[in-house]
Amino acid sequence: MGDPESESEQIRLKCIRKDGFFTVPPEHRLGRCRSVKEFEKLNRIGEGTYGIVYRARDTQTDEIVALKKVRMDKEKDGVPISSLREITLLLRLRHPNIVELKEVVVGNHLESIFLVMGYCEQDLASLLENMPTPFSEAQVKCIVLQVLRGLQYLHQNFIIHRDLKVSNLLMTDKGCVKTADFGLARAYGIPVKPMTPKVVTLWYRAPELLLGTTTQTTSIDMWAMGCILAELLAHKPLLPGTSEIHQVDLIVQLLGTPSENIWPGFSRLPLVGQYSLRKQPYNNLKHKFPWLSEAGLRLLNFLFMYDPKKRATARDGLESSYFKEKPLPCEPELMPTFPHHRNKRAVPATSEAQGKRCKP
Numbered sequence: 001m002g003d004p005e006s007e008s009e010q011i012r013l014k015c016i017r018k019d020g021f022f023t024v025p026p027e028h029r030l031g032r033c034r035s036v037k038e039f040e041k042l043n044r045i046g047e048g049t050y051g052i053v054y055r056a057r058d059t060q061t062d063e064i065v066a067l068k069k070v071r072m073d074k075e076k077d078g079v080p081i082s083s084l085r086e087i088t089l090l091l092r093l094r095h096p097n098i099v100e101l102k103e104v105v106v107g108n109h110l111e112s113i114f115l116v117m118g119y120c121e122q123d124l125a126s127l128l129e130n131m132p133t134p135f136s137e138a139q140v141k142c143i144v145l146q147v148l149r150g151l152q153y154l155h156q157n158f159i160i161h162r163d164l165k166v167s168n169l170l171m172t173d174k175g176c177v178k179t180a181d182f183g184l185a186r187a188y189g190i191p192v193k194p195m196t197p198k199v200v201t202l203w204y205r206a207p208e209l210l211l212g213t214t215t216q217t218t219s220i221d222m223w224a225m226g227c228i229l230a231e232l233l234a235h236k237p238l239l240p241g242t243s244e245i246h247q248v249d250l251i252v253q254l255l256g257t258p259s260e261n262i263w264p265g266f267s268r269l270p271l272v273g274q275y276s277l278r279k280q281p282y283n284n285l286k287h288k289f290p291w292l293s294e295a296g297l298r299l300l301n302f303l304f305m306y307d308p309k310k311r312a313t314a315r316d317g318l319e320s321s322y323f324k325e326k327p328l329p330c331e332p333e334l335m336p337t338f339p340h341h342r343n344k345r346a347v348p349a350t351s352e353a354q355g356k357r358c359k360p
């Protein structure tokens with residue numbers, strides 16, 4: 001096609017309905033995609049596994065947004081059609097607890113694409129790192145309820161997040177928690193294999209994935225939800241495995257050895273033979289959280305059911321009596337904010353950067 005920016009070169013397409021060709025008008029070449037030139041990059045706010053995220057200003061509307069550059073496979077020619085389909089799906093998602101994907105814009109030379117997202121002040125990973133004291137139980141409940149609402153919405157729309165973890169949970173300074181970075185590994189046709197093993201963490205990985213299941217269901221997100229709930233309560237990661245073998249062993253140490261009895265189909269999972277699981281007859285959750293109420297332990301155990309079919313759904317989680325007993329979940333407005341943390345990310349506390357009020 002030559003230089004894609006060159007206006008002089010005509011793009012001619014074959015007509016589908018009748019014979020012949022037509023010329024694409026220059027202003028329609030990008031379809032309805034705006035160019036990234038319309039955004040002023042303010043500062044880098046994150047570098048994740050697959051892309052760089054900037055805080056940016058939309059020069060057309062003056063709105064502050066997050067701009068995520070999506071790395072594309074160099075060998076592949078443009079964006080795979082399946083990815084475009086999935087981006088289109090993600091663009092239609094609208095929920096207060098899901099990061100808003102506003103639009104997709106193209107790079108200067110059409111070689112890259114950027115996702116334009118609603119801007120959030122913090123992510124829970126850096127928040128946890130910078131907090132002097134752990135979240136109160138009321139605050140944990142407030143966060144977890146919001147994540148569960150977002151998950152319920154995603155799962156109703158047949159989207160599995162696949163990579164839930166604290167760094168993918170964002171919080172506005174109104175205390176509104178939004179799940180981010182969802183379905184991206186799949187959505188952009190980028191290999192699920194991490195580019196650097198350090199970044200993609202094992203800690204939230206469900207046992208069926210570790211044991212090589214090929215059928216991924218929404219329950220893998222629910223396992224991660226359990227790990228996140230426990231991490232928020234304990235103020236440290238629950239299962240910080242350093243290898244897949246170590247991860248499996250940590251799970252077994254905490255929950256006991258799985259068996260065909262409690263998890264039908266377990267012994268036929270592809271990788272079962274590769275592990276020699278330690279014999280551990282006890283569930284140690286209660287020892288790990290001796291101060292947690294019966295309802296709290298019940299919820300954790302429900303999220304940590306070995307059998308994915310028996311594991312709590314987002315809806316089960318939302319209905320848990322843990323959220324109805326004292327201490328009751330706090331209002332999102334009562335979430336702590338940490339101005340010093342914002343400085344670390346070089347994000348000034350401007351009012352324009354504030355998200356919309358968080359609707360429950």
Ligand SMILES: Nc1ncnc2c1ncn2[C@@H]1O[C@H](COP(=O)(O)OP(=O)(O)O)[C@@H](O)[C@H]1O
Pocket residue numbers: 045046047048049050051052053066068099117118119120121122123167168170180181184
């Ligand atoms: N909408 C956003 N608002 C503010 N910060 C964001 C936003 N999206 C991502 N970030 C920051 O960038 C980091 C990486 O973004 P993420 O979408 O998780 O990409 P990756 O797939 O590379 O992990 C996040 O952990 C968060 O700190």
Ligand SMILES: [Mg+2]
Pocket residue numbers: 048049167168181
């Ligand atoms: Mg991420």
